[in-house]
Each structure stands twice: as structure tokens, then as C-alpha cells.
Amino acid sequence: MKLADVQSLRDNRNLPIDKVGVKNLRYPITLLDRTKKRQHTIATVNMYVLLPSDFKGTHMSRFIEVLNENRECIDIRKIGKILKQMREKLNARKSYIEFDFPYFIEKEAPVTKIKSLMSYDCKVEAFGDSHTEELFLNVEVPITSLCPCSKEISSYGAHNQRGVARIRAQLAEFVWIEELVEVAESSASCEIYSLLKRPDEKFVTEKAYNNPMFVEDIARNITLELSKDKRIPHFSVEVENFESIHNHNAYAFINR
Template sequence: MNAPERIALLPDVQAQEDKRDLPINAVGVKGVRYPITLRVGTRLLPTIATLSMTVGLPAAAKGTHMSRFIEALEAQAEALDQAGFKRFLFAMLQRLQAQAGEIDMRFPYFVRKSAPASGIQSQLDYEVCWQGTVAEDGQYAFWMHVTVPATSLCPCSKEISAYGAHNQRSHISIGARLTTEMAVEELIAVAESSASAEVYGLLKRADEKFVTEQAYDNPKFVEDLVRDVALALSREPRVSDYRVEAENFESIHNHSAFARIVHAGCAMPSAQ
């Protein structure tokens, strides 16, 4: 007996019927690290992604076929842009014979930035997550999440102090449901333009002076950060729903300041 014949004789437990009459919203694999290539315009950007891949399971099905998620990932050979990511999700559903499902793909994304005074260039990393979901009715939704480091300077500290003001590094997190494609850099720019100042991988003394003074002239509470980002997203026609969070890692406290604004007309997945 050859190998295919032996495999054919093995019982398929997952394919058995389940009698508890309970459908499962999402079942699959989580925390899968895998090399991927992003297509950004004409550029190909290799990176390492962490993926969560799930499908909905009907009440009568005992289990899903977990190996098929990895098979779908192995079969995904093309460089991914947002349109390719959508094709990847529907290919996974077809392989799993599922009506609904989700792929959550988190990856580091590097942007080459020029320092504001010297113009010297360096790379800065951002956390990015692409989420695609397909509902039972076949409707597709795409969310892009970015976490952006920034500088914020306290308006109260500036107002009450004879000289100086305390500032801190902030994380601005945006989750946006997109109706059409939007570059990662564009969503990052929304966050950075709403902060007291941007952060950079490399600064010379003239740049440090520029950034310090820019932040001093542009003080922001954590509340200001989320409101300014939310206003910018509300004016963006490609964004239908959004979730904005800001966390200030306080320089004069042993705790963070935090704020959130959510505008959602539909169910919003949160980044893993």
C-alpha cells in the first residue's frame, strides 16, 4: 500500500458531525510568524509578519482543518498590496470551504525620514496591522492599524512654569476602516501631523534644537492628540470608521496618560 492510500484510510475526525448546535464565530491559527513581501508602488519590501487566520464554523461541523490555514499561507506567493491581501483572504476561505473569516497580519514597517534641519536620513519603524474580514453575506471589510511614536509637550506645564515644560514620547494608534486603498505612510502622516513634534531615528544638534522648539510652540494634551487625529480622519473620504488612541509615557509620573475616540458604524475588530 502506498502513502496516498494509507492516508486515505485515516479517519477525518474534524469532518464528523457535532450535535451541540453551537456555531463558532472564529476558529483557526494565531501567532503564526512568516516572511512576506509587501508591494508598495513599484517597490518590494520584505518583512516578517505575525498572522492570525480564522474562519466561522457551522454548528454541525466538529472542527476546522487547521493544516489548511498554513497551506493557504504557503500557497500565497505574490507580493502583497491591499488588493492582493483581499485575494489572499478569499483564497483561504475557498481552501477551508468557509463562508466567513478573517486574516489579521501585523508587521513592522520602515519609513526613511529626513531630519528637519540637517536633512540627514534614517529609518524609523512603525507597527502596522492589516485586517480583512468577510461576513456570512460575503461582504469584505478592510481595516488598517498603525502605531506611531511621537512627541507631546504639556500645555499646563508650559503655562505655569517660569521656564521649560515637560514633554514625553507618545504612541498614537489609529485603526481605520478603508473604503478604498490608502498608503501606510498617509495614515502615519495623520498621526504625526497631530502631535507636538515627530520623532526620528537620527538627529544632529541642529535637528534636536528644531524639534525641541517645535514641540514647545505646539503643546498638546493627550486629549488634543486624539481629537486632532479624529478630525483629520473625519475629513478623509477613504475612511468610513475609525478608532484613535493615544498614550503619553509621562516624564514626571510613573504612569501614562491615555485617551480614546471611536467612530464606528459597524463592528470594529481590534488589532491582535
């Protein structure tokens, strides 16, 4: 018995829908890893297409079919292929995809060299049609900042705090997640580690004290570094400090 395909029926209301698809799908994926070649993680996936005005609905199962075909390695150099598959399977002019996922980098403590894993929240956003495609890589990097004003006016000590640097980079060519993480960490008073022993704690405390930064300094430092990279034609930088002596956060944003 042939089953009715209700989604393919015509709609007479003459209203296209900008995005229609599946959202908040938890899915295992494999990513390129600069050090270990491959990394397995769990992503939250959003997949959409433009629905023409005369289509009643879309075929949700076809989004998952495309994801199934590509989950063995989500390579940002092949996102265009995934977008094209979505448009072809769903007979759509535009397609969109988003992957939110934790990415893990093994780091050595600065003195003891003990290795541990740091987690970074990342996101890949892409959209395209038959003529153009745009791809964005987002990273959220924990950082340490030490207040220059506090250091200048205090007889001893200075207040510091944990913060976060968020980079959203449009990619014209391939860029490693690790590269953006390194730009953010090197632009702060000190980077953050998941495991430190006492000699390491002494080192990072003194490094931050000798390298005071406002959120404005960190945002500008990151911007200067990213501006040198021809693979990144457009980017935004957001820095937020979770202040240790105020009842508010300090914030800076640059869009280039």
C-alpha cells in the same frame, strides 16, 4: 493506503465555533511600499474560519496553503481574494485574517538631512462572507508632546514626553500606511526620529516648545484630518503619553 480524515467527521453536539484556525504564525511577507514599491518584513499571522455545528474540525494545513499562495505580495486591495480562498478551501461561510508586522519608513533628520529608518507597528485585520467584507488598517506612531499647562505656568522650560498615537481605520478604498503615519505625526507637538545630530536636536526641541499639545489636542487633530478622508468611513484614535513628571500615563480616545 487511504488515510482517515477525522476532521471531516460529523459532530452531533450542535455547536458551531465562531473562529477556528491558526494563530501566532511567524511568516515572511512582502508589502506595498509607497516609496520603494516593495518592502519585506516578518508578520505574525492569525487565520480563522467559522466552523459549522456539524463539522468535527477544520483542516489547519489549508490555512498555510492559502498563505503560501499569497505571501509574495500582501496587497490590502487583494485581501478579499485571500478571504475568499480561505472560505473555499475550508468550506466555510466566514473567514478572518490578521497580520501584525513592523513597517519601516526612511526619514530625513530635519536639519542635517541624515537618513535613518523608523519602525512602526502595524496591523491589517479583515473578515468577510459571501456578501460583505470589512478591512481595517492599524498603525502605532511614536510622537512627542509638550504640555501646554507646564509651559504656561513655568518661568522657563516645559515638560515633554514621548507618546504614541494609535489609529484603527476601516478602509473603503486603498490607503497607504505612510498616509496614516503622516496624519499622526503632523498632529503632535513634534515627530520622532531614530537619528538626530545636535542641530536636529535643537530643531525638534524648539519645535515642540512652540507647538504644545495635550493628549486631547492630538486626538482631536488626528480626528479632524481623518474625518476629511472619504476612503475611511469609520475610525478610532487613541493617544497615550508616557508622562515624564507623573506616575501615570495621560490618555485620550475618540471613536467615529
